[in-house]
Amino acid sequence: MDALTWRDVEGARRRIAGLAHRTAVMTCAAIDREAGAHVFFKCENFQKTGSFKFRGAVNAVACLSQEERSRGVITHSSGNHAQALALAAKLRGVRATVVVPENAAPVKRRATEGYGATVVPCAPTLAARKETTARLVEETGATFIHPHDDPRVIAGQGTAAWELVEEAGPIDLLLAPVGGGGLLSGTALAARHLLPKAQLIGCEPSGADDAYHSFKSGKRVTEFVPNTIADGLRTTLGELDFAIIKATVSDILCVSEESILSAMRFVWERMKIVIEPSSAVAVAPLLDRSLHAEGRRVGVILSGGNVDLDRFFEKG
């Protein structure tokens, strides 16, 4: 496959138009004061299915031929990509199958089924997940859409940063969370074209710092055991994602669990919006002062807002 470029983001933008929301860009005086900066938040928590993942999923489904569409799509995920692909497929009348580990939270399984996908449980191991997915691809001819290591998905994710720049104007410093790397690499494709001089920084939980070590060593880390509240960032950095990140990203910062929670609370309390821990990872460096942003124009991609609210609303 040819290298991904800005042109792919342009193509994605045409394909997702009218299907994905153009989400709001918000500012917050309290965060500006804390960071001493002008911060613009791209609110992908307001995106359909509650996260940026919908952009990549819609683009991937739109790239399929009619014949491929008739055989359906499949993925493995228990999180935001599952819901995103389920709805993206549904909107185009495409059958979606999602392989989910048996021990996934029932609430996530129900959300995916709610968007019309068929959920196939498997044992909670990487081997079982791959085996089950491969068997279903064999049986049904469905197209596999990887959550992040897929050029169509990456190009779709790049559209969020593009919209952010359109709204916010010049940006000196752009922050995005990094887990599998789909959002960060897509953001990089957009940023390198639109903001050639800007610093682009990936933000990762210290408890899942494979992208950090991959970036610093130049060699992709594939074996690690994540331990973080940021459930969207527990995945391993993808191959294609890493190739782009290595070539384009300025730096990767690690964020402690305490900083993640404290940033999440700050955003809920002061911006009055619900973001998930993975989003807070890209806000935390501005609040815990691990990043010097004084006087700069900063863009932050708030990746999603899917949080289990039982703890708050349960009778107690």
Added chain:
Amino acid sequence: MDALTWRDVEGARRRIAGLAHRTAVMTCAAIDREAGAHVFFKCENFQKTGSFKFRGAVNAVACLSQEERSRGVITHSSGNHAQALALAAKLRGVRATVVVPENAAPVKRRATEGYGATVVPCAPTLAARKETTARLVEETGATFIHPHDDPRVIAGQGTAAWELVEEAGPIDLLLAPVGGGGLLSGTALAARHLLPKAQLIGCEPSGADDAYHSFKSGKRVTEFVPNTIADGLRTTLGELDFAIIKATVSDILCVSEESILSAMRFVWERMKIVIEPSSAVAVAPLLDRSLHAEGRRVGVILSGGNVDLDRFFEKG
């Protein structure tokens, strides 16, 4: 004093311009589906100090003469009006004093102090509050700004509905919570001018249904013991507020505690915004089907987003 009219809302709008936020109007496909309607939410949870109260407070302070300003403002409140008046005064360089019952939540007291007001504690009785306030007015010559029973405050609150109508276009049905009645009466002043044919409905917790009984009997209820999670709506309907509401509002609906919590959770989960229980009171009738809104264009004033998040974020 002359009767309040649309002209007063026009005046308020000029006075608050550039000081209060023009807050976003949001829609939510999931709520539209549940209600079978087109619902437009005016997000006063995004207003400065986290609630619509800032509009009325800014207008009230702006209405003062230079001489009055030099003597400061005073109010009694442990909630959103306290913070709103504190910031409104600070922005005009006016000294603010807030009388707060000793048993008020420390977090609210700190928020008010954070906006630069002087907090004066008093015994947690109506008599002590009135006595303390009267004594301070006597001593300092400060102008008392009532949380809702004040024409300047009511006129300011009306600007939210005006902005909503500008953004959403024609509205058939307009919902606002009612506690003391400042928001509902201000909304009525705007709605009766801009939407003469629309139904305007006040929404009140069943556990604090003084406005409901006042409206139905035509006689203002002044003695009642509130019991509701919607802390912003525990106050007694004001005299001036009631005069406007009686003359202009179509109906008042009572909402159960269960419906309030369930609507609040729905908004957090699906709209990804933080609203306080008082806001949810005006959403609940659309979700619990106590109101038939099918096919109609509905406006809802989300009054605020100040919630104590300890329960969610405390280590557990």
